[in-house]
Amino acid sequence: MASGISAVVSRPLPLFGAAAILRVGMLLYGLWQDANSPLKYTDIDYLVFTDAARFTFSSSSAWGAEASPYTRETYRYTPLLAWLMYPTTWSGTFWFSWGKMLFAAADLLAGYLVMLVLQQHLHMPTDRACRFASIWLLNPMVATISTRGSSEGLLGVLVTALLWAVLERRVVLAGALLGFGVHFKIYPFVYAPAVIWWMDVEHMRMAPVASTTPQDRERKAESEAMSDRTLMQKAKGFITTDRVKLTLVSLATFAGLNAAMYMIYGMPFLAHTFLHHVTRIDHRHNFSPYNVLLYMTSVPGATSAAPLRIESIAFLPQLLLSTVLIPLVGAKKDLPTTMLAQTFAFVTFNKVCTSQYFLWYMVFLPLYLPRSSLLHRPATRGVPALALWVAGQALWLQQGYELEFLGHSTFVPGLWAAAQTFFLVNCWILGIIVEDLALPGQ
Amino acid sequence: MRQRITFFHRHEHGIEPTSLKIKGRSISGPDLIAAREHRVTLSLDELPVELQELLRESHELHIRWSPSLSHDTLGPWNSRLPPGLHVFYTPQNDGVVDTGRLCAMLQTAFGEIDCSTTTESFTKLPNDRFSHSTAFQYFHTLDSLSPLSNYISQHACASDDSKCKSWAKELTKAASFDFSYDTISHVVKTTAVWPEGRQTLSIDSYPDHRTEVGILTPDAPARLESYELGVAGLLTVLGEDTKPSPVLFAFPARHKDADASFSSKFLKPLGLHPTLQLQFPTSKPPIDDAYCSLHAYLTLPRTIFADKYQLDDELFLASKNLTALRYISQPVDLEAPDYAMKLWGSSVLLELQPPKKESNQPWTAEIPLHLRYLSPAQGGYRSISVPWPAVFWACTAEDGTKFPSNPFDRINLGYDGLFGPRTLFWHVDPKPEAGGSLIHKVPVPVLDLDKSAWISMGTAAVVLTGFMFVVWKLLSVYLRTGYSSQTSKKEAEKKKQ
Numbered sequence: 001m002a003s004g005i006s007a008v009v010s011r012p013l014p015l016f017g018a019a020a021i022l023r024v025g026m027l028l029y030g031l032w033q034d035a036n037s038p039l040k041y042t043d044i045d046y047l048v049f050t051d052a053a054r055f056t057f058s059s060s061s062a063w064g065a066e067a068s069p070y071t072r073e074t075y076r077y078t079p080l081l082a083w084l085m086y087p088t089t090w091s092g093t094f095w096f097s098w099g100k101m102l103f104a105a106a107d108l109l110a111g112y113l114v115m116l117v118l119q120q121h122l123h124m125p126t127d128r129a130c131r132f133a134s135i136w137l138l139n140p141m142v143a144t145i146s147t148r149g150s151s152e153g154l155l156g157v158l159v160t161a162l163l164w165a166v167l168e169r170r171v172v173l174a175g176a177l178l179g180f181g182v183h184f185k186i187y188p189f190v191y192a193p194a195v196i197w198w199m200d201v202e203h204m205r206m207a208p209v210a211s212t213t214p215q216d217r218e219r220k221a222e223s224e225a226m227s228d229r230t231l232m233q234k235a236k237g238f239i240t241t242d243r244v245k246l247t248l249v250s251l252a253t254f255a256g257l258n259a260a261m262y263m264i265y266g267m268p269f270l271a272h273t274f275l276h277h278v279t280r281i282d283h284r285h286n287f288s289p290y291n292v293l294l295y296m297t298s299v300p301g302a303t304s305a306a307p308l309r310i311e312s313i314a315f316l317p318q319l320l321l322s323t324v325l326i327p328l329v330g331a332k333k334d335l336p337t338t339m340l341a342q343t344f345a346f347v348t349f350n351k352v353c354t355s356q357y358f359l360w361y362m363v364f365l366p367l368y369l370p371r372s373s374l375l376h377r378p379a380t381r382g383v384p385a386l387a388l389w390v391a392g393q394a395l396w397l398q399q400g401y402e403l404e405f406l407g408h409s410t411f412v413p414g415l416w417a418a419a420q421t422f423f424l425v426n427c428w429i430l431g432i433i434v435e436d437l438a439l440p441g442q
Numbered sequence: 443m444r445q446r447i448t449f450f451h452r453h454e455h456g457i458e459p460t461s462l463k464i465k466g467r468s469i470s471g472p473d474l475i476a477a478r479e480h481r482v483t484l485s486l487d488e489l490p491v492e493l494q495e496l497l498r499e500s501h502e503l504h505i506r507w508s509p510s511l512s513h514d515t516l517g518p519w520n521s522r523l524p525p526g527l528h529v530f531y532t533p534q535n536d537g538v539v540d541t542g543r544l545c546a547m548l549q550t551a552f553g554e555i556d557c558s559t560t561t562e563s564f565t566k567l568p569n570d571r572f573s574h575s576t577a578f579q580y581f582h583t584l585d586s587l588s589p590l591s592n593y594i595s596q597h598a599c600a601s602d603d604s605k606c607k608s609w610a611k612e613l614t615k616a617a618s619f620d621f622s623y624d625t626i627s628h629v630v631k632t633t634a635v636w637p638e639g640r641q642t643l644s645i646d647s648y649p650d651h652r653t654e655v656g657i658l659t660p661d662a663p664a665r666l667e668s669y670e671l672g673v674a675g676l677l678t679v680l681g682e683d684t685k686p687s688p689v690l691f692a693f694p695a696r697h698k699d700a701d702a703s704f705s706s707k708f709l710k711p712l713g714l715h716p717t718l719q720l721q722f723p724t725s726k727p728p729i730d731d732a733y734c735s736l737h738a739y740l741t742l743p744r745t746i747f748a749d750k751y752q753l754d755d756e757l758f759l760a761s762k763n764l765t766a767l768r769y770i771s772q773p774v775d776l777e778a779p780d781y782a783m784k785l786w787g788s789s790v791l792l793e794l795q796p797p798k799k800e801s802n803q804p805w806t807a808e809i810p811l812h813l814r815y816l817s818p819a820q821g822g823y824r825s826i827s828v829p830w831p832a833v834f835w836a837c838t839a840e841d842g843t844k845f846p847s848n849p850f851d852r853i854n855l856g857y858d859g860l861f862g863p864r865t866l867f868w869h870v871d872p873k874p875e876a877g878g879s880l881i882h883k884v885p886v887p888v889l890d891l892d893k894s895a896w897i898s899m900g901t902a903a904v905v906l907t908g909f910m911f912v913v914w915k916l917l918s919v920y921l922r923t924g925y926s927s928q929t930s931k932k933e934a935e936k937k938k939q
Contacts, residue, residue: 035757036757037757038755038757038758038760038761038762040755040758044751047751051751073773073775073776074776074777202927203927281779281782283779283815284777284815289901289904289905289908290901290905292889292894292897292901293897293898293901295815295818295889296818296889296894296897296898297898298779298781298782299779299781299817299818300781300782310898310901310902310905314905317905317906317909320909321909321912321913321916325913325916326916328925329916329919329920329925330919332925332926332927333923333925333926333927345912348908349905349908349909403713403714403887404713404714404715405711405713405714405715406711406713407711407712407713407714407716407885407886407887408887409822409823409887409888409889409890410887411822411887411888411889411890411894412889412890412893412894412897413893416897416900416901420900420901420904423904423905423908424904424907424908426908427907427908427909427911427912428911430912430915431911431912431915434912434915434916434919435915435918435919437919437923438918438919438922438923
């Protein structure tokens with residue numbers, strides 16, 4: 001039995017076959033449950049996407065307005081997502097499930113990219129790479145979220161593709177993916193400083209394909225001269241063609257997509273995709289440590305008594321860690337682990353946090369775990385980390401259940417304390433990930 | 443000014459026509475066990491100045507009030523509304539920016555009401571379906587008409603007019619109060635109905651104003667249609683008639699009593715997504731030979747709402763004994779907390795699905811609702827008021843049936859505009875437990891202010907601890923290995939050697 005499982009997860013074809021079968025099975029089960037039970041398997045968000053697609057492609061909108069995905073209330077995504085959902089507007093259950101198939105396929109593609117990075121850049125033999133990729137590919141949480149129709153799988157592809165493109169030194173592709181990712185879900189902007197910091201002449205010189213071009217020699221000479229230069233020279237040396245290229249391509253992609261969407265959909269596009277995140281008050285209970293505080297301070301006139309409005313500077317620790325300190329210390333040592341730590345910090349310190357956000361960092365786990373102390377010191381690191389991560393959520397969910405379903409006022413101390421506990425657990429795990437950055441290179 | 447006073451009594455409570463004394467402009471007689479309607483029709487210049495100003499800006503204004511204590515209906519006054527204050531309004535010009543005159547007037551007349559301007563606090567009604575509904579709607583739970591009674595006796599009645607003042611005082615016991623104005627008729631009609639009970643029969647009329655007094659009882663002539671109401675009785679125009687004239691007539695009535703009841707309760711535990719359960723002792727429609735469907739009309743204050751997307755799935759609806767969401771006012775914000783909103787709330791029309799078999803089995807329908815976050819409070823809970831819905835069978839009358847306005851017709855009730863002109867409403871009586879109110883009090887969990895003084899500092903301390911811990915880890919990595927890659931460092935060391 002154990003050897004059977006090991007055989008499945010050690011070779012690419014059975015692994016991807018199993019991952020695909022898992023998703024097809026869950027998708028079919030979901031269709032059955034939706035058709036036979038008043039409790040739906042399909043995520044509310046999926047109905048938002050498909051409604052938005054219908055509004056986008058309806059020839060004449062019922063409201064007499066322009067066809068726009070934002071006609072659907074609570075659609076807060078780029079119109080590109082609604083475009084991707086176009087086939088769901090065709091009749092029949094098969095086409096209605098198109099989006100879920102797309103998200104599930106995105107899972108597999110992200111898994112494939114993880115495999116590529118493991119094999120080509122972390123120089124891992126195929127069987128071992130397969131076993132680590134299976135953490136993502138055969139993860140029931142990942143498969144459930146995608147087959148229920150949540151779009152996080154697409155993010156998984158975008159960020160793994162970005163990582164792969166960077167490690168392959170495909171600067172233009174990386175820039176385009178970065179710009180697209182930020183347009184799609186904003187948060188991938190945290191990867192920009194890490195990628196740019198990583199792209200020094202040394203890293204760019206160590207091209208994936210061994211070859212010595214005149215350009216490489218030039219870069220090598222540049223890097224050798226580096227060590228003895230002044231700060232001013234160093235700053236000048238920081239600005240390389242590749243870095244400029246990445247910056248320009250990503251900005252152009254981001255701005256170009258936004259301009260195009262603004263031209264088609266106007267102000268509602270800006271309002272729902274971007275400005276909403278500025279004005280939202282996030283008062284509903286969620287995993288974020290700021291949650292109860294934000295509920296309290298969102299009430300008009302409630303803040304005057306507070307000596308310090310810490311919620312208004314909540315972005316500081318979050319952005320300091322995820323866009324400055326972690327990339328600065330880690331990017332050059334280990335880009336995948338740095339991106340994991342950045343995402344982990346971004347999610348942990350965010351003003352709003354739901355379990356879908358956990359997928360954002362999970363996609364990096366197969367790249368980090370092989371050399372992590374979580375795996376090498378399971379008794380003191382790995383097992384307690386997993387147990388505490390799960391227990392922190394369980395504690396919060398129990399309090400949330402009492403509030404949401406039993407109507408008990410558990411905001412304080414229960415829900416607040418649970419969120420703080422979960423936050424501190426996450427900080428401890430983040431500390432381990434950061435510490436592992438100092439491990440000898442691969 | 444014109445007045446019309448109508449008593450409606452059961453057969454067994456009839457009085458002898460000879461016992462009525464008509465003298466000049468007054469009528470008196472023995473006490474009656476009856477329901478009573480008092481309609482006063484006024485021209486604009488008979489109204490308080492601020493009301494005149496408001497109405498000159500209005501195209502239509504209809505106010506309906508229904509009490510929170512249940513009462514039986516009798517005679518032609520069968521229509522039901524959720525308890526509270528309902529306002530239907532169309533401004534004179536669409537373009538005019540509302541300065542809050544209507545809200546201010548409502549606050550003056552009805553007491554503390556959460557209303558700022560029509561644009562902010564009112565919901566827009568659909569104007570594409572039937573032309574007879576107004577442009578805006580507003581609702582507020584309002585237990586008592588005492589503020590209105592005070593306002594009328596102080597500002598509308600002349601200081602020496604004791605008849606007007608006693609009428610105003612009686613309003614506090616009314617079972618319904620309607621106020622209607624439109625620019626076409628250019629008059630204001632106020633109609634108050636008092637439930638069945640002992641009524642004193644002693645009416646003096648004002649000189650030069652027409653006052654009509656009717657004493658009616660149900661009557662069923664041979665060829666009465668199911669949508670008609672037949673009445674018999676005595677009519678007297680004070681000052682003109684010396685004796686009451688007997689009348690016998692029938693008129694089409696859109697609102698009828700279905701002779702059935704329902705009760706409403708929230709399922710426990712309530713949570714943040716409470717379910718309103720409507721219980722029916724029977725699923726039998728009021729008439730057999732017409733197409734009838736059972737509806738519930740809800741006016742939900744903004745603290746609680748229905749999610750139209752949730753009420754879109756047939757399986758889900760069927761599991762709750764619902765057929766479809768027929769109407770929901772727009773917009774309904776699905777995310778905003780109560781304290782970030784100014785809109786009064788939302789009105790909802792749901793078609794219910796009684797069990798298929800025409801059995802007399804009791805059954806229930808369940809309406810899933812959602813609570814908004816409310817502002818924090820001491821003790822951790824706030825109570826909100828949710829009115830019982832109005833429940834009725836909507837039956838389609840035969841082709842060609844006309845509903846010319848009958849003398850007791852009541853229109854602009856919120857739901858009537860959502861149905862076609864040939865619809866008959868058979869009202870199902872709300873039956874709370876003895877002495878019970880038609881308003882649910884729902885406890886909503888909120889942040890406990892007593893325990894939240896340290897939230898700000900506590901959160902800051904925890905976040906800072908977590909942040910400093912991670913920074914310390916980063917610093918220790920930096921101090922041991924710098925920021926450059928391990929391999930290049932090793933290479934550099936090798937080079938030095």
